[in-house]
Amino acid sequence: MNFLRRFKTLLLPFPAQVSPTRRPTPFLTRIDSSLGRAMSSESTHRIFQLKFDPLTGESQWVVIEETDDAGGEESFGGSSASFLATTSYLDMLNDSARNRAFREAIDKTVTKPCHVLDIGSGTGLLSMMAARAMSSDGGGGTVTACESYLPMAKLMRKVLHVNGMGRNVNLINKRSDELQMGVDIPSRADVLVSEILDSELLGEGLIPSLQHAHDNLLVENPLTVPYRATTYGQLVESSFIQELHDLGNKEGQVLDGIHLVPNGLSTIIRPKSQQYPLHCDSLSEEIRLLSEPFKIFEFDFWRRPESHGEAKVVVEAIDDGRANGLVSWWVLQLDREGTIFYSTAPKWIDLQLNARASNWCDHWKQCVWFIPGEGILVSKGDEVTLNAVHSETSVSYHFASTETNEIRQCDSSVTGDFHLLLPPERVAIYGDSKWRSAMLRAVQNALKGRVQPLCLVADDSLFLTLVATCLSETSRVMSLFPGLRDMGSQYVQAIAKANGITAGRIEVLKDKRNIDRHVSDQKKVDLLIGEPYFHGNEGMLPWQNLRFWNDRTMLDSVLSKDADILPCKALLKACAMSLPDLWNSRRSLTMIEGFEHSIANSTLGACGELPAAHEGPLLPFFIWQCGEIKKLSEAFTIMEFDFTKPITSCNGKAEVRFVEPGICHGYVLWIDWVMDASNSVVISTGPDERWWKQGVKLLAKPAMVGIDGGNPGGFCSSVVEAEFDSSTGELLVKNEFF
Structure with a gap:
């Protein structure tokens, strides 16, 4: 659902003199917390947090003191609070259909005093629901809540206090797989309540978390909320979905002489997302449904799940068309009897049981799985065989038409020769004829009249690197590829021959700070160009690509007096x-x-x-x-x-x-x-x-x-x-x- 909720906390003694970063724009990453397990109880607890500098592209570990306030009005501009403000917690808590479904299921399941375990507690909403359900039956019982992210745990304590639940819920600032029987919790729990789901269902570690809980934290045959999750899919035709992954066919329609995916190398650029979260309702008028919804996997929370699973589904086409993707979603059955549901299905699905969220929300979307190339051509009544495989954290699909026995793999795993994985939107941009034409025209105008120009591509633009080389037979091009790094260099080597580029005309530099070694006083950079695009910045705010301006400033000494800067x-x-x-x-x-x-x-x-x-x-x-x-x-x-x-x-x-x-x-x-x-x-x-x-x-x-x-x-x-x-x-x- 969001990367913060999957963030693994690292607690270590750390020197007090370490100062926080100058640049407060946040970026969190997952890190192993095993180093923190041997920490002495007398140690000063501090949490490492990775902050991203949008102007340099560099990251720096900083420390948040355990005494830092993660909640309250005075701390909104502070580091931990500002991190939380950019996550989907607020969106999730405003999802009234979700909240109501969990409340009804918990009230129905927790009917007597018992031990309840809440994994990934957030603000403690589910924990408080469970505690209230037990208190309405005369009191007693225990709720153990684990929340690994320290600022979130501190906020939860405030919420518990305001609601008078501080004594009803035992909050532990650890991951569930770090809980120890007899140390953190007194006994195995009778009931599990949890919501560790993302749009794909498995991406937040649902299976490993359930496995550990059943092995170490829960009684045999526990009660659980939710009770079961079922994934569904539907074949669709959509030109938009095809553009997100099929650069080869799209580029074949553009006659500009630039070949990002040359013949014979049609898969050298692939979309990197195994799952592509998308609000499919926004595409409803552009999607043609080629099958009825079909069931894929079923996961029971009340029993230990397997790490690996396979399912074979024969899907019948309900219309003629070309299947470009599979839209998937899931349905939660929250109670054992099957009367309370919640679903992430698109609005065109009639679920009858009022299982769909009644309001728009961003924390769960549908997922689109790309069918490679032009997709699978089907006629009404045709059958397509879907082979689905799930691991602990993801799902992959393989398709075979019963008529042609043609196998189409619907994941982004990289095997064999070199493949460059790019975000789906980047693949689509590179196939956009209007965008390509504009970029070509801008570079062409800048190169006019220049003899043996020295061009420097300051960002991660593969397209501009090729354009600057192909538009001038005498140009020399240097590319920094600050995000792609060696992958960019490998890619250029792989496609150079197909674009008629001789060896040595493109030089990939590893560090812009040493660029003086590649530029002489007699020949400085004539053309500094960028889209701008920085690999890894795709989910950030638009102006964070102003990093190009900062890089241009750092490179000022190597620019000629009449250098053109694109964009200007x-x-x-x-x-x-x-x-x-x-x-x-x-x-x-x-x-x-x-x-x-x-x-x-x-x-x-x-x-x-x-x-x-x-x-x-x-x-x-x-x-x-x-x-x-x-x-x-x-x-x-x-x-x-x-x-x-x-x-x-x-x-x-x-x-x-x-x-x-x-x-x-x-x-x-x-x-x-x-x-x-x-x-x-x-x-x-x-x-x-x-x-x-x-x-x-x-x-x-x-x-x-x-x-x-x-x-x-x-x-x-x-x-x-x-x-x-x-x-x-x-x-x-x-x-x-x-």
């Missing part, structure tokens, strides 16, 4: 929008199934309940997937970043005139990259472009807006201000209505 500038653009589904998923918490949660609002960055001195977080989303959306203003420019000059802090302000009446929930922000000085080539990453995420600034409270002469009860204009800090790469956005 960037524009911070925005649009006022109605985003009711997204806003509601991030709205402030009050009572959740009878438990007060307002104390968590500041820490989780909720809309409407932040202290006046603090702004809500800017969050990255694919706006087109955010449920109901409506533009209320034209796109407007807030400020400009000039790449012809060294990086500097800057600010901007824009007055917004509303062109549509409605309820404004926030501003969507993005970057337009201006590739040339004449402004003839502009690459937009705005909400109309589906391959890029935008940044979202949600309002504390929705505002009714109108237009001059109409809707007199609403605001007619607003002012949006933004400040960019060149020392941190952070952007601060504020607004005011008139």
Whole structure:
């Protein structure tokens, strides 16, 4: 569901003199906690947290003191709280259908005093439900809750205290597989309540967690909530889904002479996601259903699951078409009797039992599995055999048509020769003829009149590396590939011959700090180019690609006096929008199934309940997937970043005139990259472009807006201000209505 909830805590004694990083933009990674198990009880407990610097691409371990406050209003801008504000905890707690289903199932299952174990407790909602269910039957019983992430555990203690549950729930700041019988818990638990599920179902370690719990923490034949999970699938035809993975066929339709996937190497670039989480409802009008839903796997929580499983399903086509992907989802049966359900199915599925979430939520989506190449051609009545295999943490699919016995593998595992794994959106961008044409035109214009130009590709753009080489027979190209690194070098070597590139024309540099060794005083860089795109930044905010500006500044000494820089500038653009589904998923918490949660609002960055001195977080989303959306203003420019000059802090302000009446929930922000000085080539990453995420600034409270002469009860204009800090790469956005 989100990487934070899978984060493994490392607790170690650590020197007090270690200072926190300068750059507070967060990025968390999974690390092994085994080193912390031998820690002395007298040691100072501290938690390592990995922070990512958006301007350098580097990461640094910093330490959060156990005494640091992870909740409360004063700490929202602090490191641990700001991490939590960018996760999906808030979205999950606002999922009323989920909360209600768990409450009903726990009330039905925990009917007498017993020992309940809650794995991955979060704010403690399920633990409090279990404790309340036992107290309603005369009291007694025990609830043991384990939450491995220290800031979350500290927030949970606050929530328990506010609800008077501090004595009812025993909270342990460990992973469940670190709990020891007789040390952490007095006896095996009679009931397990847990919610460690992601969109694929298995990605958060459901199987290993259940295996360890059944082996070490639970009684034989325990009661569990949920009781069972079942995965389903459906074959679909969709040009959008094909574009996310089939670069080979897409590139065959583009006649620009650049071959990212040459003939014979059609799989050298593959999408890296085995599962691709997607709000399929946003594509419902672009998807053709080629089969009825079919059951794939069933996982029982009440018994120990196997690490490996296989299923064979014969799927009958219900229409003619070409299956490009398999859409999968899961259904939870929360009670043993099978009366309480929750599902992540798309809205076109009629589940009858009201099992689907009633409101839009982002923490669980459907998953799309790509069928390689052009897909499988089927006619109505044809049968396709699906062979599904699951490991401890993932699922892979293989298809075979009963007519042709053609095998199609539907995962992203890399075997045999070298393959470069890229995000699906990156694969789609490289196959976009409009985008390719614009990039070609910009580089071509910059190369005009230059003899033996020296070109430097500062980012991870494979396409621009080939373009700069192929458009000029005399050019010399150096590429940094800061994220791809050796993979970029291997890729260039593999496809060079197919693009007519002789040895030595492309040089992949390992470190930009040593670039002086490759540039002479007589021949400096004539063309510095980037998209910009940095491998590994795909889920981040759009302006974090301003790392290109920082790199351009560092490379200033190797640029010639008349060097062209592509892009030459960037524009911070925005649009006022109605985003009711997204806003509601991030709205402030009050009572959740009878438990007060307002104390968590500041820490989780909720809309409407932040202290006046603090702004809500800017969050990255694919706006087109955010449920109901409506533009209320034209796109407007807030400020400009000039790449012809060294990086500097800057600010901007824009007055917004509303062109549509409605309820404004926030501003969507993005970057337009201006590739040339004449402004003839502009690459937009705005909400109309589906391959890029935008940044979202949600309002504390929705505002009714109108237009001059109409809707007199609403605001007619607003002012949006933004400040960019060149020392941190952070952007601060504020607004005011008139």
